[in-house]
Amino acid sequence: MSIWSWLKLAMFLWLLRKAFRLAGWLLLAAAAVAAWPVTVVTAAGYAAAWLRGWPPARLYRSAAWAVPATVTWLAALEAAQPGFLAARTPGRAWGGGWDQLTGAGLARTFALLAPAAVPAGLALAGLVWAWRNYAITSGLAGIMASANITFDARQWKRQVRTARGLTAAPGAVPLLARGGLIPVGGTIRAIGHRWRPVLALPAAACARHMVIVGATGSGKTNLMIRLWAGWFTATLAAARAGRGNRPLLVVLDCKGGRDARVKAERTRRLLYGAGARRVAIWPDEAQLCLWDLPPDDLSVLLYQMIDSGTGAAAYYADVLQAVITLAVMAPCGPPLSTAGFLERLTAKWLQNAWNDGRHPAEAEHARAAARHLPDIQLRYATLLRRLGSALDGPGRLEEADAWYCILEGTRERSVAEAQAMALTELAARAATSLEGESRAMLLAADDYSAVSGRVPLSNLYERGRSLGIGVQVSAQSWQGLGATEDERYRIAATADGGLFVLHTPYPEPLTALAGKRRVLETAHKLIGNAWGDEGTTREQRAWTADPDLVRRLDTGQACYIHRGAATFVQVARPKPSPLTLLPPPAPPPAPPLVPEPRREAAPQPPSWPPAAGLDDIFGPGATR
Amino acid sequence: MNPDPFQALGLPARPDLTDEQVRAAWRAIAAATHPDRPDGGDLARYTAASAAYAELRTPWSRSEAYADLAERAEADDDGPVTSPLPPVPGGEQSVPPPPWQPLIALARVPARVRRGRPLRLAIRAAVAAAWSLAVLALIPGTAAAPADITGLVTWFVLTGRKDLAPPPER
Numbered sequence: 001m002s003i004w005s006w007l008k009l010a011m012f013l014w015l016l017r018k019a020f021r022l023a024g025w026l027l028l029a030a031a032a033v034a035a036w037p038v039t040v041v042t043a044a045g046y047a048a049a050w051l052r053g054w055p056p057a058r059l060y061r062s063a064a065w066a067v068p069a070t071v072t073w074l075a076a077l078e079a080a081q082p083g084f085l086a087a088r089t090p091g092r093a094w095g096g097g098w099d100q101l102t103g104a105g106l107a108r109t110f111a112l113l114a115p116a117a118v119p120a121g122l123a124l125a126g127l128v129w130a131w132r133n134y135a136i137t138s139g140l141a142g143i144m145a146s147a148n149i150t151f152d153a154r155q156w157k158r159q160v161r162t163a164r165g166l167t168a169a170p171g172a173v174p175l176l177a178r179g180g181l182i183p184v185g186g187t188i189r190a191i192g193h194r195w196r197p198v199l200a201l202p203a204a205a206c207a208r209h210m211v212i213v214g215a216t217g218s219g220k221t222n223l224m225i226r227l228w229a230g231w232f233t234a235t236l237a238a239a240r241a242g243r244g245n246r247p248l249l250v251v252l253d254c255k256g257g258r259d260a261r262v263k264a265e266r267t268r269r270l271l272y273g274a275g276a277r278r279v280a281i282w283p284d285e286a287q288l289c290l291w292d293l294p295p296d297d298l299s300v301l302l303y304q305m306i307d308s309g310t311g312a313a314a315y316y317a318d319v320l321q322a323v324i325t326l327a328v329m330a331p332c333g334p335p336l337s338t339a340g341f342l343e344r345l346t347a348k349w350l351q352n353a354w355n356d357g358r359h360p361a362e363a364e365h366a367r368a369a370a371r372h373l374p375d376i377q378l379r380y381a382t383l384l385r386r387l388g389s390a391l392d393g394p395g396r397l398e399e400a401d402a403w404y405c406i407l408e409g410t411r412e413r414s415v416a417e418a419q420a421m422a423l424t425e426l427a428a429r430a431a432t433s434l435e436g437e438s439r440a441m442l443l444a445a446d447d448y449s450a451v452s453g454r455v456p457l458s459n460l461y462e463r464g465r466s467l468g469i470g471v472q473v474s475a476q477s478w479q480g481l482g483a484t485e486d487e488r489y490r491i492a493a494t495a496d497g498g499l500f501v502l503h504t505p506y507p508e509p510l511t512a513l514a515g516k517r518r519v520l521e522t523a524h525k526l527i528g529n530a531w532g533d534e535g536t537t538r539e540q541r542a543w544t545a546d547p548d549l550v551r552r553l554d555t556g557q558a559c560y561i562h563r564g565a566a567t568f569v570q571v572a573r574p575k576p577s578p579l580t581l582l583p584p585p586a587p588p589p590a591p592p593l594v595p596e597p598r599r600e601a602a603p604q605p606p607s608w609p610p611a612a613g614l615d616d617i618f619g620p621g622a623t624r
Numbered sequence: 625m626n627p628d629p630f631q632a633l634g635l636p637a638r639p640d641l642t643d644e645q646v647r648a649a650w651r652a653i654a655a656a657t658h659p660d661r662p663d664g665g666d667l668a669r670y671t672a673a674s675a676a677y678a679e680l681r682t683p684w685s686r687s688e689a690y691a692d693l694a695e696r697a698e699a700d701d702d703g704p705v706t707s708p709l710p711p712v713p714g715g716e717q718s719v720p721p722p723p724w725q726p727l728i729a730l731a732r733v734p735a736r737v738r739r740g741r742p743l744r745l746a747i748r749a750a751v752a753a754a755w756s757l758a759v760l761a762l763i764p765g766t767a768a769a770p771a772d773i774t775g776l777v778t779w780f781v782l783t784g785r786k787d788l789a790p791p792p793e794r
Contacts, residue, residue, distance in 0.1 A: 068778055073771030080767055108762045115771035166786070170740045174790035217682065237793060258678060262688060275793075555687075573691060577790040578739040579732065 037094075037113045041121020042128065049129045053158030056133065057195045059126035066119040073115035138537065139522030143530055156189070156549075160557070163188045163570035166197060173198055173572035175226075175233045175274055182206065182230030184223070185571040188557065191544050192517065192565025199560060199569040201227075203234035205497040206442060207470040209461060213510060214502025215476055219556040219571055221446075223500060224474060225267055226574035228444060231470075232402065233274045235440050248439040249402040250427050252420060254450040256408035264404040273576025276401040282390060282423075284406065289393025290422050291336050293429055299328040301425050302341075305418040306379055316372075323369050323376050326350055326362060338384045338392050345377035386415050391422055397430040398439065409450030420451040424460060431467045441469040448473050449480040458487050461494065470497070478509050498562035501545070503553040511545040514561040627696075629676035629689050637693055641686055650677035732791060739789035748787070752780040 001009075032039040045059050093112040100108075110117070135141035136151045144150075163186030166172045173183045181200035190196075206227055214220035228249055235247035251267065253260040261284070268279040280286035293301065303321045327344040328334050330353040335341035343349060347370035354363040384392075397403060405423055407416035424443075431441050443464055464471030473491065475481045482488040492499060492510060501510045519542045524535035545559050545566035553559070553568075560567045630637040633649040653673040657666040680686050722728075737745060759772040 065778055065782060066775055069771045069775030072774040073767055076767035076770055104762070107758075111759050111762045111772055112766060112768045115768055115775065118775060169786040171736075171788040171790050172786035174794040176794040221688075233794065259685065262679075262685075262692075266688075266692065577792050577794055579735055579789055579792045 037110050037117035038121045038124065040110070041118050042125045045122045045125030046129055046132075049125065051158065052162045053155045053160075054129075054162070055190070055195050056126040056130035058197070059122050059129060063119045063122035063126065066122060070115045070119055138520035139524065139535075140537075145524065145526060145529070145531060159188045159568075160554070160570065162186070167570050167572035170578075175229050175270075175574060175576065176237065180234045180238060182227065182234055183572070184226060184230075184558075184560070185556075185569045188568040188570055190565075190567045192514075193560075193562070193567045199567050201230075201498065201560075203231055203238070205562075206231040206472065207235075207440065208497035209465065209470070209495050210472045210497035210500070211481070211492055211495040212472065212474040212500040212502070213476070213478065213481070213504055213507075214474070214500070214558070215504050217555060218502035218504070218553070219558070220474055220476075220502055221263055222556065222573055223502070223558055223571045224444065224446060224472070225263070225270060226571065227472065228267065228402075228442070229270045229274050229574050229576075231442055232271055232276065236275050239440075245438045245440040247401065248397065248430065248441045250397065250423070250441065250443045251402070251404045252407060252423060252443070252445045252448065252451075253404065254407045254409040254416065254420065254445060255447045256406050256410055256416070260406045264406060267402075267404055270574055270576055271402050278400040279402045279404065280395075280400040282403055282405040283388060286400070286403070287390050287393055287395040288397065288403075288423070288426055289395055290391040290426070291334065291338075291341070291393065292396060293425060295328050295334040297425060297429065298334055299325045301421060302328065302380070305383060305421060307414070319369055319372050320376055322365055323350075323373065326354065326366055326369070330354065331356060331359065338389075342377060342381055342384070345373055345380060347373050383418060386412070387418060387422075391419070397426055398433075398436055407451055409447070413451065416451045420445075420448075424463065427469070428463060428467055431469045442472060443469055444472040444474075446474050447476065447480070449475050449482075452482075458482060458490050461491055465494075472497075477504055478506050498560055501550050501559045501561065502557070503551070503555070505551060507545075507547045507550040507559075510561070511543060511547045511550055511559070511566075514544040514566045515564045516541040517544050628693060629679040630693070632672045632676035633680065635680075637690060641680070643681070646677065646680050646686070650674070729791065733788070736788040736791065741787040745784050745787045748780055748784050752776045 045062070048054065049056070049059055093109055096109070100106075132141065136148055139148060142148065142151070166186035173185055175183075177183045177198070177200045180203050182203055182205075183198050183200045185199060187196060187199050190199075210227070212220055212224060214223075228251065232247050232249055235244060238244040239246045249271070253263065261281075264281045264284075268281065271279045282288060290301075291298065299321075303324045306320065323345065327341065327350065330344065330350075332353060335344055344353070347366070350366035350369075350373070351363060354366050405419075407419050407423075409416040409420075427441065427443050430439065443460075445460065448460065461471055461473070473481075478488060478492075481491050488509070492513060499510060499513060501507050504510075519540050520537050521540040522535055522537040525532040544564065545561055549568070550559050556571050558569050558571055560569055628637070633646065633653065635641060635646065635649050650673055654670060657670040657673065659665040659667050659670060679689055755776050756773045759769055759776075763769050763772075
């Protein structure tokens with residue numbers, strides 16, 4: 001073959017390819033012109049999706065919502081001429097339209113064909129838009145090599161704008177949606193999850209374990225308050241319908257300070273709007289009673305609240321534990337107040353209490369520990385004085401619908417740690433108590449790392465899991481979730497209610513939990529700045545929740561990770577319905593019910609003469 | 625808590641104030657009212673300004689304070705009643721919804737319109753009505769006319785419902 005022949009063959013093949021391509025485009029153009037009402041709708045749908053950052057699913061949903069009009073049309077046709085004889089009418093309308101190519105004529109033809117053209121056009125627009133997305137993201141389309149990146153960045157901006165617009169609408173993101181779902185905010189982008197305009201979580205997700213991580217100023221508070229209010233509203237609605245227990249929300253705000261008071265006030269306003277009858281703010285306005293705990297739990301808690309050390313200090317720890325057990329488990333019953341407890345930490349009281357002749361071993365222990373008692377009493381007096389009266393009662397968690405507990409974890413860490421332990425114990429008691437009404441409980445710990453010195457977050461987590469209460473924890477960063485990498489991973493990986501990641505500088509360990517997805521990566525031969533005709537495509541793995549995207553999240557944006565999928569969402573500020581029902585005419589205010597202070601049973605001195613007889617008194621085993 | 629921290633610093637109640645603007649406003653008031661001034665200053669005003677500055681120092685707390693102000697303004701304007709209901713002895717009883725619940729929901733629609741975005745709803749309604757009239761004028765008496773109007777009503781309901789305020793139970 002000569003060079004000229006080869007050139008002619010190459011030219012012929014190139015022309016043939018171009019001719020086929022041109023013929024294809026011409027055919028497509030002819031079809032588009034012929035079915036112009038569908039084309040108009042398709043073009044409008046495609047343009048709307050492009051400009052507003054909609055996914056193809058949004059167009060499919062619109063097409064589905066247009067079907068009722070089509071059904072009405074078919075019913076009207078059938079009513080006009082039974083036997084679907086009028087099915088030819090659209091054909092005639094379409095054919096007649098070509099005879100009247102005026103504005104009015106075209107509008108008339110479009111109106112006649114709209115019931116069929118709108119759903120068809122929107123569905124077609126969805127298909128075309130899906131193809132465009134696929135082609136761009138896999139590298140099959142676009143003129144410039146950066147087309148994929150530019151397209152993604154532009155669509156992200158539009159998706160954010162659309163989601164913000166949606167969250168600004170008063171009725172788009174209420175506190176509770178149909179089916180007991182908790183709306184969170186407008187969906188920006190869903191990867192792996194089914195796309196819905198508003199991300200809504202089932203209330204059960206909050207009743208399990210949930211982790212929220214976001215830096216200061218990322219909108220974490222808004223998100224948490226929305227989830228609390230949504231959970232409360234959903235659980236209360238279910239309880240009113242007889243499908244569950246009344247809610248009890250316990251929030252531990254572990255940083256404290258002025259911001260905590262502002263948040264508490266806001267949470268209270270919102271919960272009152274959502275139907276709560278009593279929202280207590282602890283310790284500012286309400287008290288709880290530590291001494292209501294069962295004696296076993298109380299003695300363990302009191303022992304744990306004191307830092308007793310290890311190594312050589314283990315001896316002292318053992319003595320401490322023995323003394324606490326003696327004081328709490330005394331035959332006359334557990335202490336009922338701080339003063340009562342401190343009173344028991346004296347040799348005289350303990351020996352009096354146990355020296356009833358039925359507990360010789362305990363009486364002996366009380367004698368043996370006598371020389372340590374002043375130190376132990378001093379330590380507990382100091383601790384309990386620092387804790388203040390907020391844990392000295394009266395008050396029980398069950399008496400309110402929600403408790404907002406403010407712990408000064410930043411200012412007084414050791415006190416806040418002890419308080420956190422006590423409150424967790426009281427919550428566990430409320431969850432497991434068989435007395436009174438059962439309650440559905442959510443324990444939310446905001447910035448728990450501020451008080452997690454002695455009770456790691458994983459303990460709280462496991463505790464909640466074993467008690468069947470929902471636990472929601474938040475931290476400002478991955479490192480704030482726990483002291484060790486292993487603990488952090490355990491907390492995050494077991495969040496079966498989902499994981500919210502807001503703006504944070506190190507999201508990789510969290511986004512890794514969403515896993516990776518399969519994507520196509522196309523390599524093109526570049527000619528100058530543009531792509532040539534040749535290239536290869538191969539399968540690659542990409543982050544499901546892109547950490548760089550998470551790093552760039554704006555205030556109020558979050559990434560919800562659940563079951564290997566991710567949804568980016570614009571969180572809506574929680575607001576109760578402005579139509580909250582007016583309360584019924586209130587009865588005249590009754591005097592506040594203050595429980596009668598319980599009187600502590602003092603140990604009775606041994607009766608005289610004792611039942612055992614005078615020999616025991618004057619003999620070697622004498623008690624005095 | 626200061627009822628209006630913006631006012632205490634002499635600033636307009638805006639969420640987009642910068643750190644610098646807030647700091648400058650506080651410094652100006654602090655310099656003029658500090659108790660260590662030769663004239664004794666104005667302790668009350670200085671304290672109020674300091675508290676307001678603590679509240680407005682960061683962008684996040686500013687946006688919170690602004691949102692609280694907006695909520696309070698809404699509440700003052702015949703807004704939601706958020707005081708707690710009187711306690712019911714014996715706890716909450718489960719009450720099944722009455723059979724006339726749909727009628728109650730219907731009766732609440734005007735209030736939901738009023739407390740939502742009535743202007744947008746009116747514009748949507750006007751657009752749907754105008755298109756319906758155009759359809760009736762273009763293709764009167766055809767089977768497509770009721771279908772087109774059905775489509776327009778569907779569009780109005782689907783897009784307009786988010787402009788309504790949520791019902792009380794949500």
